[in-house]
Amino acid sequence: MVDLARVQKELHECNRDVQVSGINVTLKGDSLTHLIGTIPGPVGTPYEGGTFKIDITLTDGYPFEPPKMKFATKVWHPNISSQSGAICLDILKDQWSPALTLKTALLSIQALLSAPEPDDPQDAVVAQQYLRDHQTFVGTARYWTETFAKTSTLAADEKIQKLVEMGFPEAQVRSTLEANGWDENMALEKLLSS
């Protein structure tokens, strides 16, 4: 059984200094075993300015087994799958320790964004580009951050506005955009095909 008392304490602890760390954990539904974490892209990296959502599932063994974490926001990074968002990080696997918390795990993921390890890649294509053509890598990563990780209300409103102007109903536009990670093009495709 998941130690719910501990999870509750963790949430409380984490959200208390959200102003300092920028790291936020919220419930996804009404269960304490399915959570959403958000981390700000580290300053001085192509991820700067973005806000990255991380999907967290707690298994029965938590905290004695690591939480399952993956990126819900698309991100261009050698150790994160550009397709599935799977994260290659030792503390989420065999180096997990029960003394770690959701917050420390998210901090480690944030650190991973600043310091990729292309020698132990999750996404081989990204890792190749990181090593051979660093300029392009930085460009792509920044572009992905701009496109997928910036959901400032203004940008969101603009996107909704644009699609509504194309003639789709606003409620449907909003839900489709949300479902597609605020990717205009993908949302448009979905809207057209529905």
Next chain:
Amino acid sequence: MEDYGSSEEDIYSSDQESYDGLENEETDSQWGSSTGNSCKVITRESLLVAQREDLRRVMDLLSLREHHARTLLIHYRWDVERLFAILVEKGKTCLFAEAGVTILEEVDVDSSVSSSTMMCGICMEEVAGSEVTKMDCGHCFCNDCWTEHFIVKIKEGQSKRIRCMAHKCFAICDEAVIRKLVSKRHPDLAEKFDRFLLESYIEDNKMVKWCPSIPHCGNAIRVETDEFCEVECSCGLQFCFSCLSEAHSPCSCWMWELWTKKCRDESETVNWITVHTKPCPKCHKPVEKNGGCNLVSCICGQAFCWLCGGATGRDHTWSSIAGHSCGRYKEDQEKKSERAKRDLYRYMHYHNRYKAHTDSFTQESRLRETIKEKVANLESRDSRLRDFSWVTNGLYRLFRSRRALSFSYPFAFYMFGDDLFKDEMTNEEKEIKQHLFEDQQQQLEANVEKLSKVFEDPFDGFEETEIMDMRMQVLNLSVVTDTLCKKMYECIETDLLGALQFSSHNIAPYQSKGIERATELNGGRNTKANSNITCQKAHDQTNGGSIELVHPSGCGTSDESGCSSRKRTRKDSGGSFFDLNLPAELIDRN
């Protein structure tokens, strides 16, 4: 022994040579108990005793507690020498750090921290001081969290290396603490944990392996110095320690693996195929002629001449094929099919001989019973001849030599074939070596056959003088085959396999006395201090089921008990097979 000697003297006082032979055979029948690479059987009961010595050495040298020594040994795969080498090379700190052993220079390592409460870093609850446990590394968490952590790790199969819960702490947890906490909630899991720890001595140790018997006898075998050896478990199974398949020297493990695979694939059909088919010149599949004229067409569409195997066109009459005449001699035609054929014949040559000797071996094994009968008949006769141990000794010599002989054929197949050692020697070298080897092999073969023939005689009806002659023959042939076997192994080890540069093949050394029987491990070697630890250990155990069993053997310290337990072992395991050896065994003990 005196009895023996005097009766021999009466009859054979003039024949010095027979004496040598006899002497030789007598030491022979000790069944390899005195060789350097002494093998031990480790049973479920003696598993703890078996590791005791290694633990002891490490504990003494580094003045450690047992669980720390075990952690070190598990990490360094029970290789005490390597552990000591690392100690000398890199120092104690590094040795400990690599293995996850942390020892705080603190007196109070005990669980009772204080009576006040503290906050557990895992469940984030305030817990009473009596409910927390501090590990050797100094990290302190509540008992419930520790227990949960241990259970998860044991279930993950990580019993041998359960780390502290603190992040970046690489210390391995105290096994006694784990045992104590887990057994409170999950006694069967604690038992499993114990078994994992104990069996690490077998699983992680290259000098100890499970006996490959099916169904499994529950034993493991430990060798002392050389992992390339053949051994007999107390359950009676003989096997190659290195690859765990049946004993196969002088074949190397690799060769044996290739050979068994090849035989499985080919042998049963090979005979039929060579008699009834010809390989198609195009696809090399074997083709059977099921009637008609000499123009055969393969399933692949290729037509060929049944007489010469050469490819032809399709036009033909009953007596001739258009444009084809195998009456004319053509060189170099279809080299490929020639080669396939040659390979097949070569394989058949070796396989047939291998098979013949293996078959003889099984037939001769049946001889054992008839010979026993004949010996009994002789013994019941009122005769001056009393001792017939030379018969059984000779018979065993025959079995052993026959074995070596049969396995020498697959060895030769690979040694002088094109597959394995193409780049190792030139053709000329190969030819010379092959002749050398084959000469030895043939000599051995001739003598083995002679020995085999002697035992076919209905000697229980012989006159005394005839029996004396037979005895002489058996003794002489035994000495000769033993020497020849030994020479053949030496030739293989030094001139053939030893000369290889690019690949490494090892064989079990020649055992004149046959495959070594692993002896039961007994507590005789242990000191009193050891048995103390056994007791202490049993105390530590809250559910010491397996440990208790160790007690009796662990406490047997005097020489006498060691000796008696050995005697008992022999008796226990001896079927009819070993009863035959009883006289020799008596001599051995004198």
